Amino acid sequence: MQTLINYSRKYGSDPELVLAGGGNTSMKENGVLYVKGSGCALSTIEKDNFVAMDIAKLRAIVNNVYPDNDSAREAAFLADMSAAKLPGEEAKRPSVEALLHALFPQRYVLHLHPALVNGLTCGVDGEKAAAELFPEAVWVEACKPGFTLAKLLSDKLNGRNTVLLQNHGVFFAADTEAELAGLLGGMLAKLSARVTEAMPAVLPDVDISKPFTPDHIVYCGLGPVLPDTDNARLLYKDAQKINWYSGFFGGPLPLKQELVDFITHWEAESYRKKKSN
Numbered sequence: 001m002q003t004l005i006n007y008s009r010k011y012g013s014d015p016e017l018v019l020a021g022g023g024n025t026s027m028k029e030n031g032v033l034y035v036k037g038s039g040c041a042l043s044t045i046e047k048d049n050f051v052a053m054d055i056a057k058l059r060a061i062v063n064n065v066y067p068d069n070d071s072a073r074e075a076a077f078l079a080d081m082s083a084a085k086l087p088g089e090e091a092k093r094p095s096v097e098a099l100l101h102a103l104f105p106q107r108y109v110l111h112l113h114p115a116l117v118n119g120l121t122c123g124v125d126g127e128k129a130a131a132e133l134f135p136e137a138v139w140v141e142a143c144k145p146g147f148t149l150a151k152l153l154s155d156k157l158n159g160r161n162t163v164l165l166q167n168h169g170v171f172f173a174a175d176t177e178a179e180l181a182g183l184l185g186g187m188l189a190k191l192s193a194r195v196t197e198a199m200p201a202v203l204p205d206v207d208i209s210k211p212f213t214p215d216h217i218v219y220c221g222l223g224p225v226l227p228d229t230d231n232a233r234l235l236y237k238d239a240q241k242i243n244w245y246s247g248f249f250g251g252p253l254p255l256k257q258e259l260v261d262f263i264t265h266w267e268a269e270s271y272r273k274k275k276s277n
């Protein structure tokens with residue numbers, strides 16, 4: 001558990017890797033997944049901020065058949081996720097990405113949203129560049145988060161330790177903290193080598209109505225005015241960096257409107273449920 005807390009804080013404190021309540025981590029031990037609670041900041045995480053869940057129950061969820069309707073499916077999925085919490089954990093809400101963590105066979109999982117990596121995942125040629133640079137990684141095209149994403153990943157994962165999620169971020173999985181550091185460091189080095197110019201001090205403005213990732217929707221809103229909060233400003237700067245980095249990967253590719261609409265609705269539902277708990 002101390003290893004999990006250590007690397008969560010270490011990577012969670014680096015603004016080049018993750019911002020605000022974004023990103024998450026987990027550990028597996030004796031059939032139990034300890035995964036970050038929804039919305040907690042990694043940089044200051046404590047033992048109690050992790051939710052203990054039954055791995056076998058979580059993994060069984062990907063085989064469930066749910067309704068096609070978005071809100072009916074997500075409600076059923078959330079109920080099943082909730083039922084996978086260990087006794088005593090009822091009051092906690094796990095990360096929405098908990099099931100993705102459970103699908104990796106490795107002991108430790110690290111999920112981050114680095115601007116440099118998202119220059120690739122939000123680039124028009126991102127998939128092509130990923131295949132060249134990281135042939136060992138799984139590429140998952142942008143899709144609805146929650147059950148749809150978990151299902152898609154479970155079909156593609158096959159024991160691999162690196163997953164790039166288009167318009168979202170990256171997952172690394174390893175049995176030791178040193179291996180995790182190696183995977184992250186190796187990816188950042190390869191991407192940095194592709195970025196052949198120094199980042200200008202003043203970056204071009206971006207259109208917040210065309211967000212790159214779910215984080216930008218959650219913290220920046222969709223405009224026309226940026227919310228007057230520190231997190232909104234942080235994520236706006238992040239979007240400017242992604243926009244600039246994406247120039248080395250074929251140019252910027254914002255989230256599809258269909259996904260923006262889904263996430264806007266989904267986040268609202270999550271928030272409402274959280275408040276009513």
Ligand SMILES: [Zn+2]
Nearest residue numbers: 023111168169
């Ligand atoms: Zn994420």
